[in-house]
Structure formats: C-alpha cells, structure tokens
Amino acid sequence: xRLEPIARPSATRIAGLPALALVGTIAIAMALAALAGxxxxxxxxxxxxxxxxSSFALLETLNRATPLIFTGLAVAVAFRAKLWxxxxxxxxxxxxxxxxxxxxxxxxxxxxxxxxxxxxxxxLAGAFMLLGPAFAKTHAGVDEVVTTLLLNFVVxxxxxxxxxxxxxxPAGMGWPKSERLVAEARLPRIVDGLRLHWxxxxxxISAVLVWVMQTRTTLGYQIRAVGLNPKAAAFxxxxxxxxxxxxxLISGGLAGLAGFSEVAGLKGSLTLDLSPSFGYTGxxxxxxxxxxxxxxxxxxxxVAGVFVGADSMxxxxxxxxxxxxxxxxxxxxxxxxxxxxxxYRVRWD
Amino acid sequence: xGNLHEPRPVLRLDGITKRFxxxxxNDAISFALYPGEVxxxxxxxxxxxxxxxxxxxxxxxxxxxxxxMAGAPLPPGQPKAALQAGLGMVHQHxxxxxxxxxxxxxxxxxxxxxxxxCAARQARSRILDLAARFGLSIDPDTRVGxxxxxxxxxxxxxxxLYRDARVLILDEPTAVLTPQEVxxxxxxxxxxxxxxxxxxxxxxxxxxxxxxxxxxLVLRHGRLAGEVATIAADAQTLAEMMVGGAVDAPIxxxxxxxxxxxxxxxxxxxxxxxRGSLRGLSLTLFAGQITGLAGVSGNGQAAxxxxxxxxxxxxxxxxxxxxxPVSDWSPRAALxxxxxxxxxxxxxxxxxxxxxxxxxxxxxxxxxxxxSRGGWMNWRAAQKEAEEIIDAFDIRCPGPDEPIRxxxxxxxxxxxLGRALAPGPRIILANQPVRGLDVGxxxxxxxxxxxxxxxxxxxxLISEDLDEIMxxxxxxxxxxxxxxxxxxxxxxxxxxxxxxxxxxxxxEGSNAA
Numbered sequence: 001x002r003l004e005p006i007a008r009p010s011a012t013r014i015a016g017l018p019a020l021a022l023v024g025t026i027a028i029a030m031a032l033a034a035l036a037g038x039x040x041x042x043x044x045x046x047x048x049x050x051x052x053x054s055s056f057a058l059l060e061t062l063n064r065a066t067p068l069i070f071t072g073l074a075v076a077v078a079f080r081a082k083l084w085x086x087x088x089x090x091x092x093x094x095x096x097x098x099x100x101x102x103x104x105x106x107x108x109x110x111x112x113x114x115x116x117x118x119x120x121x122x123x124l125a126g127a128f129m130l131l132g133p134a135f136a137k138t139h140a141g142v143d144e145v146v147t148t149l150l151l152n153f154v155v156x157x158x159x160x161x162x163x164x165x166x167x168x169x170p171a172g173m174g175w176p177k178s179e180r181l182v183a184e185a186r187l188p189r190i191v192d193g194l195r196l197h198w199x200x201x202x203x204x205i206s207a208v209l210v211w212v213m214q215t216r217t218t219l220g221y222q223i224r225a226v227g228l229n230p231k232a233a234a235f236x237x238x239x240x241x242x243x244x245x246x247x248x249l250i251s252g253g254l255a256g257l258a259g260f261s262e263v264a265g266l267k268g269s270l271t272l273d274l275s276p277s278f279g280y281t282g283x284x285x286x287x288x289x290x291x292x293x294x295x296x297x298x299x300x301x302x303v304a305g306v307f308v309g310a311d312s313m314x315x316x317x318x319x320x321x322x323x324x325x326x327x328x329x330x331x332x333x334x335x336x337x338x339x340x341x342x343x344y345r346v347r348w349d
Numbered sequence: 350x351g352n353l354h355e356p357r358p359v360l361r362l363d364g365i366t367k368r369f370x371x372x373x374x375n376d377a378i379s380f381a382l383y384p385g386e387v388x389x390x391x392x393x394x395x396x397x398x399x400x401x402x403x404x405x406x407x408x409x410x411x412x413x414x415x416x417x418m419a420g421a422p423l424p425p426g427q428p429k430a431a432l433q434a435g436l437g438m439v440h441q442h443x444x445x446x447x448x449x450x451x452x453x454x455x456x457x458x459x460x461x462x463x464x465x466x467c468a469a470r471q472a473r474s475r476i477l478d479l480a481a482r483f484g485l486s487i488d489p490d491t492r493v494g495x496x497x498x499x500x501x502x503x504x505x506x507x508x509x510l511y512r513d514a515r516v517l518i519l520d521e522p523t524a525v526l527t528p529q530e531v532x533x534x535x536x537x538x539x540x541x542x543x544x545x546x547x548x549x550x551x552x553x554x555x556x557x558x559x560x561x562x563x564x565x566l567v568l569r570h571g572r573l574a575g576e577v578a579t580i581a582a583d584a585q586t587l588a589e590m591m592v593g594g595a596v597d598a599p600i601x602x603x604x605x606x607x608x609x610x611x612x613x614x615x616x617x618x619x620x621x622x623x624r625g626s627l628r629g630l631s632l633t634l635f636a637g638q639i640t641g642l643a644g645v646s647g648n649g650q651a652a653x654x655x656x657x658x659x660x661x662x663x664x665x666x667x668x669x670x671x672x673x674p675v676s677d678w679s680p681r682a683a684l685x686x687x688x689x690x691x692x693x694x695x696x697x698x699x700x701x702x703x704x705x706x707x708x709x710x711x712x713x714x715x716x717x718x719x720x721s722r723g724g725w726m727n728w729r730a731a732q733k734e735a736e737e738i739i740d741a742f743d744i745r746c747p748g749p750d751e752p753i754r755x756x757x758x759x760x761x762x763x764x765x766l767g768r769a770l771a772p773g774p775r776i777i778l779a780n781q782p783v784r785g786l787d788v789g790x791x792x793x794x795x796x797x798x799x800x801x802x803x804x805x806x807x808x809x810l811i812s813e814d815l816d817e818i819m820x821x822x823x824x825x826x827x828x829x830x831x832x833x834x835x836x837x838x839x840x841x842x843x844x845x846x847x848x849x850x851x852x853x854x855x856x857e858g859s860n861a862a
Contacts, residue, residue, distance in 0.1 A: 234680065
C-alpha cells in the first residue's frame with residue numbers, strides 16, 4: 001500500500017470526503033445505540049433535539065460552548081507555532097483562581113472597573129502557567145507536551161489545597177468550595193432573562209481578535225512561519241524563541257479567560273469540578289477547526305451540542321452519555337483520515 | 350549462434366512507461382546494455398533518471414514495459430529479485446552502517462544468520478581479492494565511520510561486486526569526490542568493464558561523461574531524447590540534447606576588485622555535529638569580486654556559511670564589516686549589514702514549503718516598511734514585491750498565491766535569489782546556488798550573480814563542484830578541515846592542483862592569509 005500525492009484535489013474530493021466522514025461518524029454512534037438496546041434513529045434525533053431543539057437547549061449549548069471556544073483558541077494559537085500546549089486545563093484553573101482571589105471582596109470597585117481587572121488577572125495567571133514550559137522548551141529543549149500535561153495534575157492539586165485551605169468558603173458547610181463572587185464581579189447576561197452570559201460574547205470577540213492577529217499582524221505571520229519551518233524562520237531573522245514565548249503568553253491567557261468566564265459568568269464560585277475536561281476537549285475543538293480561530297467557534301458549538309444533546313438523550317432513553325465522547329473521538333479520527341485522503345490517493349500494489 | 354559478432358545484452362529495457370497522475374515520468378524508454386561498456390545516462394533534474402532506476406530495482410512498478418536481465422524477464426516490484434539477478438547500485442547517499450566494519454557492511458544481508466562465523470575468513474579473502482582486482486584498496490576491518498567519503502564509495506562498489514553484480518549503476522558518483530578520487534574511480538571502472546561488467550553512469554557533468562563512457566543516453570522530460578557514441582559527441586551538443594535547445598554559457602569578464610567589504614579575522618568555531626568547524630581561518634571579500642570556495646563537502650563550508658549568514662558566532666576571532674568588527678551578529682544584523690544569503694538547502698532553510706510565494710518573498714524583510722508598519726502586515730505591498738520578483742526573475746508559477754512547494758527547484762531558487770537580491774546587497778553569500786538545478790536555471794542564476802558582481806557586490810561562492818568554482822570565481826580559496834588555502838587567481842591553478850589542496854595537501858607549510 002502506498003500513498004500518492006494529489007497535486008490539485010478535485011471539488012468532489014474536497015466536499016465529498018468530509019460528508020462521508022460525517023456519515024461514518026453517525027453510523028458508528030447509531031451502531032452503538034443499537035448495541036445499547038435503543039432505536040438508533042431515535043437516539044440520534046434525541047441528541048439533535050437535546051442540542052438545538054428548544055431555546056433552553058440552544059442556550060445550554062451556547063453556554064457549554066463558551067469555555068470550549070476559549071480553550072479551543074488557546075490550543076489553536078499554540079499548535080500553529082507547533083507549541084504543543086496540552087495544559088489548557090491547568091491554565092483554565094489558574095485563571096479561575098485569579099478570578100476568585102480578586103472577585104470575592106478583595107477589591108471594592110464598581111463592575112465597570114472590577115470586571116476588566118479580573119479579566120486581566122485571569123489572562124496573566126493563565127499566561128504565567130504556560131510561561132515555564134515555554135521557557136523550558138526554548139532554552140533547555142524540554143518537551144512541552146510532558147511539562148504542560150503533568151502541570152495539569154499539579155494545578156488540580158493546588159486548587160484542591162486552596163479550596164480546603166486559604167480559599168475555603170467558611171459558610172460552605174465543609175465542602176471544598178470557594179466563597180461566591182461579589183455581585184460587581186459577576187458577568188452580566190447578554191439579554192435579561194435569558195440564561196446566557198457575556199462570557200460568550202467575549203469568546204466571540206476573542207476569536208475575531210485571534211483571527212486578525214494571525215492573518216494581519218507580523219506576529220501572526222511569524223507564528224505561522226515558526227510553526228511550519230523553524231529552521232527557515234530562524235534563517236530569515238525571525239527570533240524563534242521570542243515568538244514561541246509570545247505564543248505561549250497568548251495561548252495561556254486565552255485558557256485563563258475560560259476559567260474567568262466559567263466562574264464569573266456561570267458558576268459564581270470555584271469548585272474542583274469547574275471544568276469537565278474543557279482543557280482537553282479544547283484540543284478536539286481546535287483540531288476539528290483545523291486550527292482556524294473562526295472555525296474554533298463553529299467546532300466548539302458542534303462539540304458542545306453533542307455533549308448537551310447526548311446528556312439530554314441519555315436522560316430520556318437511558319443510553320449512556322459516553323456516546324458523546326465516542327461521537328467526538330470517531331468524528332476527529334474520521335476527519336484526520338479525510339484530510340489525508342484529500343491530499344493523497346491510496347494505491348494498492 | 351551469432352554470439353561472437355552480436356553480443357547478447359546483459360540488461361534490456363523495453364518500452365518502460367511510468368505515470369504519476371498526469372505526469373509521465375518515463376515515456377516508453379527502451380535501451381540495451383552490453384557487457385563491458387559504460388553507458389552514461391544524462392539528463393536534467395526531473396528528466397526521469399531516478400524513476401527509471403527505481404523501476405529497475407523494483408522500488409516502483411512500471412505501468413508498461415519490461416525489464417530483461419540476461420535474457421530472463423525481471424519480475425516487477427521485487428528489489429530482491431533485481432539484486433539476485435546481478436544489479437548493483439551505488440547511491441548518491443551511501444547506505445552504510447557507520448558503526449560496523451567494512452567487512453561487516455559488505456557481508457551484511459548476504460550471510461544467513463544461523464551460519465557460524467567461519468565464513469568471515471572466506472569473506473575477508475574474497476573482499477581482499479576483489480579489492481586487488483578492481484583497484485579498490487581498503488582495510489576490511491576499519492570502521493566505516495572512520496572512512497572518508499571517497500573510501501566509503503569504494504566500500505559501496507565492493508558491496509555490489511561482492512554480490513556478483515553484472516550491472517553496476519552509479520548515481521552521481523563524482524559529486525562528493527576530489528579530482529584525484531575521480532581519477533581513481535574511473536580507473537576502477539576501466540578495470541571493471543575489462544572484466545565484463547556493464548556500468549550505467551548517471552551524471553550531469555559533461556566532461557566526466559565524455560571521459561568515462563562509451564555511449565551516452567540523454568533523457569529529457571521522461572523520454573529518451575537521444576543516443577550517441579561518446580567519440581562522436583562534445584559537451585555543447587550533449588547540453589543542447591539535454592535541454593532541447595541552445596545553451597548560453599555565462600561569459601566571464603575580469604572584475605576589478607574594490608574595497609574590502611567583509612573580513613573574517615582568524616575565526617575558529619566549535620565542531621557541532623557534521624557541520625565541520627573552522628580553525629583560525631581568515632578571509633576577505635572584496636567589492637566587485639567573486640571569491641570561490643572550493644572543497645570537499647564537510648570541511649567547514651557549513652560553519653563558514655553560518656558565520657557569514659549570521660546564524661553563528663565565532664568561538665574566537667572577529668567578523669569585520671567594512672573594517673569594523675561586529676559585536677551583535679544575527680541573521681537580522683547580517684541582513685541589515687547588506688548581506689544577501691542564498692542558503693545551501695533551499696527546501697529546509699531557504700523557503701517555507703506551505704507558505705505562498707508572497708509569504709516566502711516577505712520572509713526576510715516582513716518586519717520593515719513597506720511590508721509592515723507598527724506590527725501590521727501590508728499584504729498588498731508584500732504581494733506587489735512578490736509579483737516584481739516573479740517578473741524580474743522569470744519565475745514560472747500560476748501566481749503569487751501559489752504555495753511554493755508546488756514549484757520546481759529552479760523556480761524556488763529564483764524566488765530565494767530574487768528575495769536576497771531585492772534590497773541591493775553589498776555582500777552576497779551564495780552557498781551551492783545551482784546545486785540540483787536544470788541547465789537553464791543554472792545559467793540564469795550564474796548570470797545574475799555575475800551581474801551583481803559587476804554592479805559592485807562582494808560575493809562568496811561556496812560549491813563542491815570544482816568546475817562551477819573555476820568557471821565563476823575571480824579568486825579561489827580551497828577549504829580543507831577548517832583551514833583556508835591562499836588565494837589563487839583565476840586560471841592560475843588547474844583542477845589537479847586545486848584537487849591536491851582539496852585533499853589537504855599544502856596546508857602545513859602555508860600561512861593562509
């Protein structure tokens with residue numbers, strides 16, 4: 001078996017293969033639903049309905065998509081520079097810690113000042129979290145996959161300590177939970193009465209800003225150059241290490257914003273289950289979006305919809321909601337395969 | 350039985366055709382190879398030489414056609430069968446295990462694993478016998494890692510002979526050799542053909558083809574463009590057959606050197622990997638002069654290029670620009686000082702394959718006006734620059750938005766050249782600027798370098814191709830093991846004399862200036 005590159009893939013190939021990938025993904029989900037003893041078509045219909053079938057479902061999906069847009073952007077920015085940031089989870093939690101540290105009464109300011117300050121603090125906290133691994137990579141050649149991944153566990157333990165100790169809510173009945181944010185620190189809702197907070201708006205703005213940064217600025221150009229060919233970038237006079245560090249700051253900051261948005265927009269306090277793996281799911285979101293910042297918004301909505309829809313379906317017919325993980329995982333695998341097949345033809349000889 | 354008058358071919362190709370998508374890499378190629386002859390296979394890059402050899406060896410399967418070895422058809426797609434039938438190949442990039450001895454490398458894969466080592470003595474005597482017969486002196490117990498490039502090539506040839514090769518294929522065998530080593534190789538080939546071996550000699554160097562072969566086959570665009578007896582051929586007609594038209598050689602005009610633009614003062618560097626190191630080397634580049642740097646690959650050329658290009662700092666010694674020693678030296682500082690750089694490896698360092706022509710053209714100057722202002726890219730200006738380079742350097746491409754990986758090597762090199770020359774450089778570092786290019790692109794690049802020289806640029810031309818150096822350079826230095834020979838004026842030394850310096854002779858007594 002050999003792969004032959006295709007110089008110019010045809011339109012049918014470019015459009016048809018992703019469609020096939022979608023069909024394959026759904027087929028796998030349906031087969032699993034049938035295995036669980038449910039009517040496959042009904043299960044898929046319930047997932048779709050649970051994700052977008054009502055205004056409640058839709059808002060739930062948008063809320064769930066918000067942190068995924070941030071972590072997806074964090075991953076997309078970093079991966080462009082081939083900085084493999086697997087630590088968005090840790091950066092998210094540190095952003096949340098910063099939010100709680102400043103937002104529970106330490107600063108008595110009006111909302112118009114307090115919220116931007118807390119945002120900035122959460123960005124700095126997330127950026128700080130990725131700075132160490134980035135320096136270790138550029139100055140000592142330490143693999144950032146290892147450092148960022150392991151720091152996730154370190155930070156989770158740190159948060160656990162904080163919630164049992166210095167940040168513990170005295171009125172929390174002994175639960176490991178922080179005090180609630182003061183009202184001035186809470187993100188308002190976009191439309192009164194609808195359960196959707198401004199975190200979603202900030203996420204959309206971030207996506208546009210990242211897109212502008214990547215396509216219009218010298219830094220974005222340098223990031224792409226360093227990611228595609230660091231040797232050629234260095235030869236052309238681009239300071240590769242500096243670019244990697246800057247990328248790390250942006251990526252970590254975006255993930256820190258995810259923590260801010262979840263605490264200040266949705267939960268109001270910090271607990272150990274703030275993130276059901278938003279940091280890791282951000283990797284799927286970014287990959288599905290082919291690292292395109294605007295694509296991240298679409299893929300975050302899709303991923304969030306699958307999760308929300310599967311939860312709802314699971315409550316209705318009793319098929320485990322793990323089917324959402326399988327849907328996303330198989331979808332990602334199919335897409336990677338599809339991408340390869342649009343550029344290569346398989347020859348059997 | 351007409352065998353005596355009409356010898357049977359040892360290898361026959363009949364109508365070999367190979368397509369890759371729309372590209373026809375080999376188009377109905379047929380020829381026969383007879384025992385005792387050296388056939389040169391001549392062709393530009395992309396003419397289909399490599400594809401044809403890969404089909405011979407079973408790495409590719411031909412879409413049409415048949416390979417016959419000594420009357421028996423060769424099963425397609427089976428490298429093992431090709432080896433057993435007596436095809437032996439010496440690749441351009443050697444396939445030897447450096448940590449094994451010569452003996453082990455040669456016998457590797459020929460001995461059954463479960464046979465005891467008593468065969469080693471037999472193997473050794475067989476290798477020594479072959480070495481003596483073909484003039485390939487070598488110690489079978491030396492580790493291959495300790496051998497020079499020329500010696501490694503001998504091991505590769507011995508490896509083929511040890512496997513009873515009846516057809517020996519040499520792919521660009523002289524690219525890495527000094528002239529003396531080339532002579533030794535040719536002597537070996539003469540002995541080999543006298544013993545009845547058939548040799549296919551792949552090259553694009555005319556004078557070697559003319560010296561060693563008895564017949565020349567010319568490939569062009571995948572087709573057999575011609576076949577001539579070597580006695581009836583000359584370099585000019587062969588070049589025209591290769592490109593399918595007239596070729597203009599660059600006309601040399603003696604330059605009048607101006608002031609010193611860049612000087613290296615007793616620089617030394619630390620050995621890093623296989624890039625070689627410099628040992629107290631001094632070199633001055635003058636305005637309006639092409640300084641040629643000849644030498645066998647790996648003698649410090651890469652380290653020297655890194656220094657001048659701003660990628661490295663000397664361990665000791667100084668780099669002086671216009672007489673002033675530089676303190677802050679980086680690719681950006683080099684660019685600011687007016688150094689244009691054409692890197693050795695255009696794919697790995699010269700360009701970013703997935704970037705468009707516009708993006709590649711902007712690489713070195715994207716951080717300055719007009720390409721950017723205050724951190725914002727001006728893509729319209731960048732595209733305009735790219736279009737200007739495309740026009741001025743006759744780059745064949747669908748447009749500036751094309752990814753550069755879709756371009757041929759020659760067109761890619763033209764973009765790199767255009768990018769480097771656009772700011773009007775005062776110093777040009779051209780490291781292997783025409784390696785792997787087709788004849789037309791070679792002539793173009795060389796003419797541009799000469800034009801820059803005439804316009805007053807100081808040029809350092811690094812090449813492993815001595816002919817290129819002798820043709821282009823006004824003064825020639827030879828580099829060997831990080832040391833520099835004195836400057837030789839153009840025409841003062843012939844290839845043999847320079848070859849002696851390339852082999853490391855003459856350095857002890859001399860005090861390189």
